[in-house]
Amino acid sequence: MKKQKQHDPFANLILDDEEQAIEAAFERGEYQQDPNFEETKKMLKEAAKCYLELNTSKPITIRINQLDLIKVKAKASAGNIPYQTLLGSLIHQYAEGETKLQM
Incomplete structure (x- = not known):
């Protein structure tokens, strides 16, 4: 039985200038995690849940x-x-x- 090669979606990824600048800044450590990350994450999850509920048929x-x-x-x-x-x-x-x- 042949072992299937796993597909890497980022293997041949071509970034535009803006994306390259973001990636370079990230690699230099210029981005910092939000100090309220967990609270923000919880708020965004709730917002997504409410959005999905509003778009369902009743x-x-x-x-x-x-x-x-x-x-x-x-x-x-x-x-x-x-x-x-x-x-x-x-x-x-x-x-x-x-x-x-x-x-």
């Missing part, structure tokens, strides 16, 4: 007129998308201020 229940639902399903079908996706897109556009609601 199921909702709404009451809609039967005729309106039939029309929405027909339009979604014509566009080859699920009607839930169409409704989600409309809600997103309204939330972002891209669509105005007339009352």
